[in-house]
Amino acid sequence: MRLLLLLIVATATQAYGQDSTLIRHMADDILTQGKAYENLRTLCKEAPARLSGSANAAKAVELTQAMLKEAGADTVYLQPCMVPHWIRGPKEEADLSMAGGKKISLNVCALGNSVGTGPAGISAPVIEVRNFEELDKLGKKVIAGKIVFINYPMNQTLVNTFAAYGDAVRYRVLGPSLAAKYGAVGLVLRTLSTSMNDYPHTGTTHYDSTQPKIPAFAVSTNDAEKLSRYLRMKMVSRLYMKAGCRMLPDTPSFNVIGEIRGAEFPNEVVTVGGHLDSWDLAEGAQDDGAGIVQSIEVIRALKASGIRPSRTVRAVMFMNEENGGRGGEAYAEHAATDGLQYIFGLESDNGGFTPRAFSIGAPPDRFKEFTAWGPLLEPYGISEWKVGGGGADVSPLTKVKAIVGELVPDSQRYFDFHHAANDVFEAVNRRELLLGAVNMTALVYLVSKYGI
Amino acid sequence: MRLLLLLIVATATQAYGQDSTLIRHMADDILTQGKAYENLRTLCKEAPARLSGSANAAKAVELTQAMLKEAGADTVYLQPCMVPHWIRGPKEEADLSMAGGKKISLNVCALGNSVGTGPAGISAPVIEVRNFEELDKLGKKVIAGKIVFINYPMNQTLVNTFAAYGDAVRYRVLGPSLAAKYGAVGLVLRTLSTSMNDYPHTGTTHYDSTQPKIPAFAVSTNDAEKLSRYLRMKMVSRLYMKAGCRMLPDTPSFNVIGEIRGAEFPNEVVTVGGHLDSWDLAEGAQDDGAGIVQSIEVIRALKASGIRPSRTVRAVMFMNEENGGRGGEAYAEHAATDGLQYIFGLESDNGGFTPRAFSIGAPPDRFKEFTAWGPLLEPYGISEWKVGGGGADVSPLTKVKAIVGELVPDSQRYFDFHHAANDVFEAVNRRELLLGAVNMTALVYLVSKYGI
Numbered sequence: 001m002r003l004l005l006l007l008i009v010a011t012a013t014q015a016y017g018q019d020s021t022l023i024r025h026m027a028d029d030i031l032t033q034g035k036a037y038e039n040l041r042t043l044c045k046e047a048p049a050r051l052s053g054s055a056n057a058a059k060a061v062e063l064t065q066a067m068l069k070e071a072g073a074d075t076v077y078l079q080p081c082m083v084p085h086w087i088r089g090p091k092e093e094a095d096l097s098m099a100g101g102k103k104i105s106l107n108v109c110a111l112g113n114s115v116g117t118g119p120a121g122i123s124a125p126v127i128e129v130r131n132f133e134e135l136d137k138l139g140k141k142v143i144a145g146k147i148v149f150i151n152y153p154m155n156q157t158l159v160n161t162f163a164a165y166g167d168a169v170r171y172r173v174l175g176p177s178l179a180a181k182y183g184a185v186g187l188v189l190r191t192l193s194t195s196m197n198d199y200p201h202t203g204t205t206h207y208d209s210t211q212p213k214i215p216a217f218a219v220s221t222n223d224a225e226k227l228s229r230y231l232r233m234k235m236v237s238r239l240y241m242k243a244g245c246r247m248l249p250d251t252p253s254f255n256v257i258g259e260i261r262g263a264e265f266p267n268e269v270v271t272v273g274g275h276l277d278s279w280d281l282a283e284g285a286q287d288d289g290a291g292i293v294q295s296i297e298v299i300r301a302l303k304a305s306g307i308r309p310s311r312t313v314r315a316v317m318f319m320n321e322e323n324g325g326r327g328g329e330a331y332a333e334h335a336a337t338d339g340l341q342y343i344f345g346l347e348s349d350n351g352g353f354t355p356r357a358f359s360i361g362a363p364p365d366r367f368k369e370f371t372a373w374g375p376l377l378e379p380y381g382i383s384e385w386k387v388g389g390g391g392a393d394v395s396p397l398t399k400v401k402a403i404v405g406e407l408v409p410d411s412q413r414y415f416d417f418h419h420a421a422n423d424v425f426e427a428v429n430r431r432e433l434l435l436g437a438v439n440m441t442a443l444v445y446l447v448s449k450y451g452i
Numbered sequence: 453m454r455l456l457l458l459l460i461v462a463t464a465t466q467a468y469g470q471d472s473t474l475i476r477h478m479a480d481d482i483l484t485q486g487k488a489y490e491n492l493r494t495l496c497k498e499a500p501a502r503l504s505g506s507a508n509a510a511k512a513v514e515l516t517q518a519m520l521k522e523a524g525a526d527t528v529y530l531q532p533c534m535v536p537h538w539i540r541g542p543k544e545e546a547d548l549s550m551a552g553g554k555k556i557s558l559n560v561c562a563l564g565n566s567v568g569t570g571p572a573g574i575s576a577p578v579i580e581v582r583n584f585e586e587l588d589k590l591g592k593k594v595i596a597g598k599i600v601f602i603n604y605p606m607n608q609t610l611v612n613t614f615a616a617y618g619d620a621v622r623y624r625v626l627g628p629s630l631a632a633k634y635g636a637v638g639l640v641l642r643t644l645s646t647s648m649n650d651y652p653h654t655g656t657t658h659y660d661s662t663q664p665k666i667p668a669f670a671v672s673t674n675d676a677e678k679l680s681r682y683l684r685m686k687m688v689s690r691l692y693m694k695a696g697c698r699m700l701p702d703t704p705s706f707n708v709i710g711e712i713r714g715a716e717f718p719n720e721v722v723t724v725g726g727h728l729d730s731w732d733l734a735e736g737a738q739d740d741g742a743g744i745v746q747s748i749e750v751i752r753a754l755k756a757s758g759i760r761p762s763r764t765v766r767a768v769m770f771m772n773e774e775n776g777g778r779g780g781e782a783y784a785e786h787a788a789t790d791g792l793q794y795i796f797g798l799e800s801d802n803g804g805f806t807p808r809a810f811s812i813g814a815p816p817d818r819f820k821e822f823t824a825w826g827p828l829l830e831p832y833g834i835s836e837w838k839v840g841g842g843g844a845d846v847s848p849l850t851k852v853k854a855i856v857g858e859l860v861p862d863s864q865r866y867f868d869f870h871h872a873a874n875d876v877f878e879a880v881n882r883r884e885l886l887l888g889a890v891n892m893t894a895l896v897y898l899v900s901k902y903g904i
Contacts, residue, residue, distance in 0.1 A: 028609040157480040159832055159887065194883060354806070354862050356835075380611055383808075383835040410806050410862065412883040431646060431864040435611065 089244025541696025
């Protein structure tokens with residue numbers, strides 16, 4: 001018994017020793033010969049503003065097909081899905097009419113899914129609320145006929161900025177209809193950002209079908225402060241908003257998939273991905289060009305290592321995460337009927353920052369299989385395994401019993417850029433991006449070798 | 453025995469509960485009301501290029517005295533020290549004379565301590581070596597009369613970039629004298645940077661007194677690649693270098709100290725600091741404006757919490773870390789004779805990035821006292837306690853038996869900026885900077901309360 005145990009331990013150590021060497025080899029390759037950073041430059045500069053349904057989204061489909069082929073995927077193919085098609089139209093306008101007659105323009109953008117204002121725009125008095133409680137308290141009497149300005153800053157005391165976003169995002173999603181319920185004619189949201197700057201963010205809002213649809217803007221943090229100050233000083237007579245955004249009919253699009261067929265268990269699939277679409281104001285570098293090029297890099301690094309994975313590895317560029325999630329749904333629907341076994345789905349959609357953890361949605365016994373790999377990934381910055389789950393695109397795979405997870409990079413800078421015009425290639429640090437690719441490659445390699 | 457143990461555990465838990473609450477309170481204050489970010493802006497914009505002996509270094513002494521008073525230090529005072537006074541003179545020039553007669557200029561800067569070239573500059577053929585082994589191999593016959601170009605890139609496969617710097621920095625420190633030994637008339641070093649850009653870094657070089665002092669430049673990574681390519685193509689006939697830098701006599705300067713006197717053990721001193729001087733090309737934001745404003749913030753946050761520390765807490769703005777270390781030495785010399793007990797010295801000089809660890813130089817039993825505080829700091833990002841030590845300024849305190857340590861933030865971006873003109877205020881992320889201040893404040897608070 002004791003001898004046998006020793007033997008098992010020795011074999012395990014030996015296997016992990018080989019894994020450690022191979023992971024080091026792949027890491028060195030990614031950090032020195034990798035293509036992720038240049039791929040990100042190409043994607044961001046040649047297909048920025050890749051909102052679902054746009055010409056640039058179609059271009060991104062083409063670009064990433066080529067990148068996956070270049071990376072050495074055995075097969076590269078498209079998976080069709082229908083996607084919403086919202087367009088912003090000409091740059092929005094917002095002006096304050098000041099007491100003395102002066103006009104002051106604000107840095108604004110329409111929220112995703114927002115209706116337009118009509119060509120004449122709308123003009124109304126503006127009233128500030130700090131939260132929904134204040135909105136409810138003021139009620140129809142005060143709100144009706146006005147533009148509501150929701151001035152709810154992200155909570156800076158939450159160390160994980162995604163928690164602060166989770167707390168504040170309800171104002172973007174629910175704000176317009178809750179304001180419309182009291183007769184508001186428009187909404188201006190203090191943008192969801194952790195920094196003070198001039199870049200309003202966009203992102204989906206949702207209209208409750210029982211309420212009138214009112215135009216909804218975000219205003220930059222700097223201008224939210226300015227607006228609030230002017231309102232306190234009673235210097236603002238009216239706010240003018242103009243936007244030509246509108247929703248067009250659904251349009252066909254695609255997930256892009258690149259695959260390395262498993263040598264031993266080709267019917268067991270390990271999925272790794274990010275989302276290919278981005279908001280239309282930005283280059284979509286942190287969100288989520290980073291996840292895209294990291295996923296392509298997993299394929300490239302595995303191929304370059306010369307080792308064929310035991311299980312099939314698929315890099316999936318999901319379409320339409322931002323305003324619909326149709327790509328993720330289409331992939332899971334297909335997975336439910338194709339007779340393959342989807343064992344793991346890994347996502348990178350939290351920015352290309354220094355990796356700190358993996359979040360895994362698995363029952364305790366299987367979670368332990370991941371943490372057992374901890375020492376192999378620790379040299380590359382993974383200091384924690386969080387009980388959690390995957391992002392929006394791989395989560396539908398839980399319907400086919402896949403375990404899902406996501407890369408958790410450092411969160412401090414993410415909401416300086418999120419969904420705003422400053423989310424550009426230059427906002428991504430090369431080494432931080434590549435270290436994410438290293439850890440994703442290592443984890444995909446381990447799952448594809450050992451299963452879960 | 454068992455009861456007693458329970459009692460101790462209960463008391464400990466209770467105390468830690470209070471500590472946890474107080475640390476949360478101070479963290480919230482730092483993240484929302486803190487002054488570190490605005491202080492950094494002031495220091496960088498009003499006193500950039502704070503090289504020892506310069507007018508801006510003197511201005512930085514004044515500015516930080518005012519900041520420490522504003523932070524609420526009981527006493528603020530200056531500690532004199534003599535510092536070296538090296539000046540760069542007019543912007544350096546470097547031109548390649550190309551085979552066809554064309555001139556191509558390079559992005560260069562003189563290394564710190566370098567001698568000048570004289571007003572006429574120097575012109576010589578240039579020869580590339582990749583390392584000292586190649587230099588030795590070529591020897592006097594080939595090297596004599598030439599300018600040596602050392603093209604040794606930082607090792608990108610080392611996940612900790614400080615390890616890559618440690619590996620490469622010998623070329624900057626020793627390169628000029630080793631080249632001079634073989635008769636070289638000048639040295640050009642591929643700048644020590646992890647990114648490809650146009651910003652050469654400076655930093656000290658050291659002349660061996662047995663060799664002629666030759667002018668030593670750094671060339672930006674982009675231009676190092678360019679120069680290497682032209683040399684391979686045999687397109688370069690000569691390199692021209694011109695610099696007016698020189699060493700002036702030592703000059704008086706100061707450490708700036710702000711103190712909160714301990715309530716119970718005023719003779720036991722906890723030191724926290726960074727260095728006030730910076731290289732002359734930059735604003736010295738990451739290096740080390742960050743450490744300065746974080747140390748001031750420790751004083752501000754402790755005062756603002758309303759709790760008087762049991763032991764004396766001193767924030768020290770050390771002068772002359774970059775090219776001499778005289779401030780750190782002066783502080784330790786004073787400590788050896790003033791009759792006080794220096795129990796701990798904490799330094800922040802690794803950039804204002806997201807904190808990941810503390811490095812502590814302590815024997816195992818006392819190291820454990822630090823790791824026992826781990827759970828209190830983990831919510832703010834400290835996931836590791838490294839056996840190590842402090843930086844250059846607090847390390848001399850080991851002579852008076854102090855335990856020393858340093859903040860270890862994420863290292864990925866540090867050598868994109870280090871000692872180069874792009875180390876500016878805008879390169880520092882507010883939340884990353886403040887989280888460093890949070891963890892430093894927490895650790896200083898704990899040591900000042902419990903001792904070691």
